[in-house]
Amino acid sequence: MVLETNQSPSKFAVTYCQLSAGFQKDSDLHENSKFKEKCMNDTLLSTERSVNFLNCQVANMEGLRNADQKGPRASTYDISYSGPVMTVMNVNRVDQPMPMNGRFLGDGTGSSVRNYASVDSDPYSAISMLDCVKMTNQHALHSRVSTIAYSDQPAAGTPWNLESYSSNRGPKSSPEVTVMGTNLCELVYNDSGNPQTSLNLTTAFGGGIHDYSTENASTCDEYGRLYRLESALCEDQCRISTSRLNSDYTQKTHNRKACFANTSDLTPKACPNITILPWCWRDSNVQLPSLSYTRRVALSDGYLGNQSQLLEMEEDGEEQEKMRMEEKVESMEASYPPTEQNAYRQLCPLPWPTNGTDYSKITNTVVEGTNTQSMRNSSPTMIGDVCKDYESSFCQPSQCTYSTNFHHLKYPIENQPKCSSPSAYSNQLNFSSHETWYHSLGLLSAFTQILAPSHCNHSSRFERDTTVDAAEHENICPTSEDQFRDDFSPLSQIKVKSHHHSFVSPSGGSSTWAGSLDMNHSVHPYRLDDKQDDDQSGSDLGVPLCTDLFGNLPDSTLEELRHFACMFKQRRMKLGVTQAEVGRALGRMQLGQFGCLSQSTICRFESLTLSHNNMLVLKPILEKWLEQMEMCASSSPGYTELGDPFDAINQSDGVLESERRRRRTSITEPEKRMLEAYFQVEPKPTSEELGRIANGIRLRKSVVRVWFCNQRQKQKRMQMKQHLSRGAQFHPSPITDTNMHCCGE
DNA sequence: ATGCATGAGTA
DNA sequence: ACTCATGCATA
Numbered sequence: 001m002v003l004e005t006n007q008s009p010s011k012f013a014v015t016y017c018q019l020s021a022g023f024q025k026d027s028d029l030h031e032n033s034k035f036k037e038k039c040m041n042d043t044l045l046s047t048e049r050s051v052n053f054l055n056c057q058v059a060n061m062e063g064l065r066n067a068d069q070k071g072p073r074a075s076t077y078d079i080s081y082s083g084p085v086m087t088v089m090n091v092n093r094v095d096q097p098m099p100m101n102g103r104f105l106g107d108g109t110g111s112s113v114r115n116y117a118s119v120d121s122d123p124y125s126a127i128s129m130l131d132c133v134k135m136t137n138q139h140a141l142h143s144r145v146s147t148i149a150y151s152d153q154p155a156a157g158t159p160w161n162l163e164s165y166s167s168n169r170g171p172k173s174s175p176e177v178t179v180m181g182t183n184l185c186e187l188v189y190n191d192s193g194n195p196q197t198s199l200n201l202t203t204a205f206g207g208g209i210h211d212y213s214t215e216n217a218s219t220c221d222e223y224g225r226l227y228r229l230e231s232a233l234c235e236d237q238c239r240i241s242t243s244r245l246n247s248d249y250t251q252k253t254h255n256r257k258a259c260f261a262n263t264s265d266l267t268p269k270a271c272p273n274i275t276i277l278p279w280c281w282r283d284s285n286v287q288l289p290s291l292s293y294t295r296r297v298a299l300s301d302g303y304l305g306n307q308s309q310l311l312e313m314e315e316d317g318e319e320q321e322k323m324r325m326e327e328k329v330e331s332m333e334a335s336y337p338p339t340e341q342n343a344y345r346q347l348c349p350l351p352w353p354t355n356g357t358d359y360s361k362i363t364n365t366v367v368e369g370t371n372t373q374s375m376r377n378s379s380p381t382m383i384g385d386v387c388k389d390y391e392s393s394f395c396q397p398s399q400c401t402y403s404t405n406f407h408h409l410k411y412p413i414e415n416q417p418k419c420s421s422p423s424a425y426s427n428q429l430n431f432s433s434h435e436t437w438y439h440s441l442g443l444l445s446a447f448t449q450i451l452a453p454s455h456c457n458h459s460s461r462f463e464r465d466t467t468v469d470a471a472e473h474e475n476i477c478p479t480s481e482d483q484f485r486d487d488f489s490p491l492s493q494i495k496v497k498s499h500h501h502s503f504v505s506p507s508g509g510s511s512t513w514a515g516s517l518d519m520n521h522s523v524h525p526y527r528l529d530d531k532q533d534d535d536q537s538g539s540d541l542g543v544p545l546c547t548d549l550f551g552n553l554p555d556s557t558l559e560e561l562r563h564f565a566c567m568f569k570q571r572r573m574k575l576g577v578t579q580a581e582v583g584r585a586l587g588r589m590q591l592g593q594f595g596c597l598s599q600s601t602i603c604r605f606e607s608l609t610l611s612h613n614n615m616l617v618l619k620p621i622l623e624k625w626l627e628q629m630e631m632c633a634s635s636s637p638g639y640t641e642l643g644d645p646f647d648a649i650n651q652s653d654g655v656l657e658s659e660r661r662r663r664r665t666s667i668t669e670p671e672k673r674m675l676e677a678y679f680q681v682e683p684k685p686t687s688e689e690l691g692r693i694a695n696g697i698r699l700r701k702s703v704v705r706v707w708f709c710n711q712r713q714k715q716k717r718m719q720m721k722q723h724l725s726r727g728a729q730f731h732p733s734p735i736t737d738t739n740m741h742c743c744g745e
Numbered sequence: 746a747t748g749c750a751t752g753a754g755t756a
Numbered sequence: 757a758c759t760c761a762t763g764c765a766t767a
Contacts, residue, residue: 748765756759
């Protein structure tokens with residue numbers, strides 16, 4: 001299953017209330033006004049991966065705090081402590097299934113996730129962004145190991161029994177439903193730029209899954225998780241995870257705390273065995289837009305499911321029907337908890353049974369209707385004719401493809417699982433014909449999501465969802481190799497002409513490199529200019545830039561680079577030369593128009609924290625320096641201990657330096673955490689977003705911008721390093737005794 | 746060793 | 757306004 005997390009990047013707007021509020025003090029958690037005030041000042045950032053950020057920053061720390069304070073971490077979830085965006089999964093890691101009241105609380109995150117709860121020193125630092133990414137976007141979702149939570153899930157086929165839920169508080173989810181990543185909070189701004197009063201929670205799974213935020217009624221549990229019809233995450237079982245809707249919820253504005261502060265029953269409910277089944281739509285001239293407003297579905301337990309939150313107004317002349325419906329809903333509320341919009345509560349048994357229904361008269365008349373459209377029962381005597389007569393009006397598979405319902409995605413019409421008739425309805429006549437027509441219909445539930453007409457032409461989007469697309473998969477969790485290729489490909493970097501020569505040895509072409517450069521050409525002496533088009537001049541440069549890192553010679557090139565860096569460090573130290581001295585010495589040598597290099601640069605070279613191209617360019621220079629140094633050292637021992645003439649120069653203008661000394665902004669830990677969280681969400685914020693971020697953190701915008709630039713740069717460097725290290729792992733070089741230690745790192 | 750910053754080149 | 761190479765300042 002593919003979750004297109006890279007789709008529609010602007011779809012999910014995330015509030016930073018969780019982050020900026022931060023719950024850095026316990027008191028913040030319980031002071032709604034304070035929280036609200038912070039929320040009001042929050043900024044937005046468009047992202048498709050906001051879930052990571054949310055999970056990371058706030059969700060865990062309270063859980064950890066609880067874990068630290070309250071013993072067994074598996075039982076430490078406390079509503080009063082858990083922030084709204086607390087994600088059970090992130091903190092719920094247990095190495096072994098932990099029995100708890102006879103149930104097991106799994107971690108749901110897989111073995112690659114750290115046991116965060118064991119980190120008790122700093123709950124903030126315990127959560128790394130990378131880990132969270134791993135958990136939410138890749139691991140949990142892709143491996144579908146999220147058999148979390150402990151719910152009193154009735155056995156398959158057992159009707160939804162309210163009792164079994166009301167007695168059991170705590171997080172619940174259906175086994176196959178990944179709850180993590182749903183605690184995304186969206187602030188919707190109206191035209192005047194103010195947050196609207198309703199809080200929309202949306203899934204964070206990206207465009208591949210229906211954007212629930214188009215629905216205006218969502219809810220989350222006391223942990224801030226959103227419970228929805230998440231059956232999209234189940235490939236083989238349609239299960240519905242839902243939760244009780246606090247009727248006041250949408251009135252609570254965006255203050256999530258207010259929502260959670262309400263101590264009424266917010267216990268999430270699961271109805272794990274209710275599957276939405278196709279329904280028969282018997283009217284001719286069915287208008288799909290109308291159908292999309294249907295709120296009635298057939299549930300697998302043989303009941304008619306009534307979707308909560310009937311939002312649309314019924315047509316004129318339907319007031320009576322509407323009132324009747326509302327009465328019915330009200331009466332049902334007493335028995336069944338209200339559910340969110342994408343969930344369905346049992347309303348009454350499905351019409352086709354002859355006993356125990358409100359529609360015992362088997363006719364072909366209206367069974368239920370919404371939006372003036374009629375839904376007729378499946379009178380056994382009519383099956384044949386009906387199917388024949390109305391087939392053309394049924395929703396054809398091709399028409400269904402633009403539905404946004406997951407069931408459809410998971411179950412193409414031709415592959416629909418057969419309806420397992422509950423035993424209570426086993427006396428249903430002509431059940432096989434029932435199958436027949438629902439097979440031809442598709443899924444009514446498939447239309448319940450269509451609220452915006454614009455959705456109707458997106459079949460390709462959903463077709464894609466059903467297909468495991470390798471490319472998309474890469475988008476979601478690109479291997480570092482992929483990233484590396486992107487980041488360091490010649491197309492994305494310095495424009496490099498066809499330098500297909502292999503890496504040059506110190507005694508080879510590289511020695512000609514310096515001499516071929518225009519000494520006054522550029523401050524960046526080796527920035528290649530692709531106006532130098534002919535191969536000869538390119539070759540003369542001798543800069544061993546890889547044009548195809550993953551072509552014929554990638555590993556050898558990378559390995560050579562890595563090995564040289566290690567070896568260089570070894571030999572430099574053996575010579576007793578510091579990094580700074582190397583940098584200065586380069587200025588004295590006739591190595592191109594390089595002036596000095598800084599200690600930083602030498603250090604980064606040795607630690608492989610330069611870009612790939614940068615490494616490749618510096619290598620021959622350092623090679624040359626090393627060569628000469630060792631020659632001098634062998635001919636005149638003690639040479640390297642001579643004073644450095646540049647030191648005096650540097651010291652001479654020390655007074656001036658102090659005056660023009662650059663001030664260095666110091667970014668505090670909390671600020672950094674926030675920035676990192678933002679970065680996880682959106683590594684390339686727009687200018688506006690930068691401004692908001694800066695505002696929120698109270699840093700200068702320029703500082704934030706630079707930070708992001710540096711962070712991106714750093715990320716690439718780290719990828720570079722990671723790649724080289726990995727290369728070393730798989731292609732160990734012949735390491736000598738003298739350099740094996742450094743190469744190990 | 747690394748964070749924050751700068752400036753040239755570039756899109 | 758970004759990328760990239762690089763340096764100052766500092767942990």
